[in-house]
Amino acid sequence: MTSKRNPERMPAAPDPAAGRFATLTFERDVAAPLPVLWQAWTAPAARAVWAAPTPSVAVEFLEADTSVGGREVSLCKVEGQPDIRCECGWLELQPAERSVNYEVVSSGGVRQSAALVTADFSGTGESSRLVVTVQLSSLAGDMEAGYRQGFDAGLRNLAGAAERTMVLQRMIQAPRTVVWNTWMNPETLPQWWGPEGFSCRTKRIDLRTGGEWVFDMIAPDGTVFPNHHLYTKVRPEERIGYTLLWGENGPKHADAWASFEEQDGATKVTLGMVFSTEAEFQEAKGFGAVELGLQTLAKLERCVKSRRDATA
Template sequence: MAAGSVEAGAGAGASDRELVAARELDAPRDLVWTAWSEPTHVARWWGPRGFTNTVEHMDVRPGGAWRFVMHGPDGTDFRNEMRYVEVVSPERIVMDHVSGPNFRMTVTFAERGGRTTVTVRMTFESAAERDRAVEQFHADVGLRENLDKLGEYLGATTAARPPEEMVVTRVLDAPRPVVFEAWARPEHLARWWGPRGFTLSSCSIDFRPGGAYRMVMRGPDGADYPFHGVYREIVPPARIVFSAVIGPGPGNAVRTVVTFEEEGWKTRLTVRQTVPAMEGAARGQRQGWTESLERLADDLAALG
């Protein structure tokens, strides 16, 4: 599943202030990125062996904070806080550990023919600080075990995830900027999002790359279906990419790519979405999106 090593010292490809580790993972880059950027996934693999996590807050954008508690095998809690400096999906994450010991962590994701090489570089304020982190906190062992656990987690996740992708296309009788706008504002989404008979009872979106959203669909029987995610890419009026967490457990985060293509005065809208691992979820996935796009077409027609 994974192979790699932890390096320390200039002679091993790292400066005397750094620890560096790399792993080649048998998983596509988008999935590896999701494992680093979605709290439901990070909580399941982060930390050395024997540790578990409680993620209290995770805002994956420059200036955003990640606060979590690592629970040690002996019951000791270790509070941590990271501050995101740079986020370039799905290529690079830079974050500062500000709760001691202080260091900058730079993570890069390189695609290798369906596999992904993850490189983690921890840069401390001085060589003495790096040595103290190794001696007192076993940072070198923790870094190695952290990537080992990531590889093991992704192995379980990819095994559970069907490889197929769901694709739905519809030509809408409206110009591309108008169709794009229907995806960009909560008041527009509330008019058409969801299958027939469903309403969008709650819709909060931060429509920008790195922005989060939370929605609740309400079914005809009154049951609520909450979901949330992050906008990964927004290119007006051509493309939107976002993640969605639709249920607990590994394999239940999906990636959706929406493209908008001009066809004269009309717009060809295509939705591509990975198939979730939740049992039975794929059965209604295509029908749900088909009916949602039918409602979008009705809404655009009503707007004239």
């Protein structure tokens, strides 16, 4: 897992005689509800926020599919050093309970380590606990110290991200295809986006990876709130990752995602946001962002129903 080892501690050259094994355990208490911590741990848009163990490390994601059988491939980049490739494959995902993944780290085409990572989640109310067990095989030099440092930093970053993350969910009684097509449609998206009484005025809209939506959200009293969404990843009928800016090309205030999970003919929609700062998160909570966001998802459901009724 990209954030879990420190590339600055990687050995300079492989040691053919090395064959070290270790079992490492990390524990972290997080001031966030269990469902929020789970989303921060698994959602690709959230993982990209906390992935780099230190500010000197840049992480580039080449693949990101958090599903059983899916994998995450990333490059850790440190100035003046070779890129480090990390492949993470998801073996087990029990929501808000446990995840299991393998991790293979390579540098210069040479495998440095392989590990099995098990994360166990627990919690009640507004607090959660995460216990991570790493079964490490160092293939080129002793990687234990680097893993300890990297995991400590990664879990610290994860906790900070989870504590400024907001997660909203709604079960919509319609197939996933219908819900997805209502969301990712340049005509219907502006019709339902925003809380009750709000409307949207679109300037530009391009709903695809690398696309954007520049629009004004207009409150019932006429107040205009400029918005700019930059779409970083679109996986049809599965997930949207995007960045929220305050106005066109303005400052970023959140990294966000929406996921769509079909359940017995209905669709579970999850909308998540990692705010850029704790202050912005607290301000959003203070003005009722949770309630307003749930109103937005309710408007989505009404739009889905009206479209289905119109074609019935």
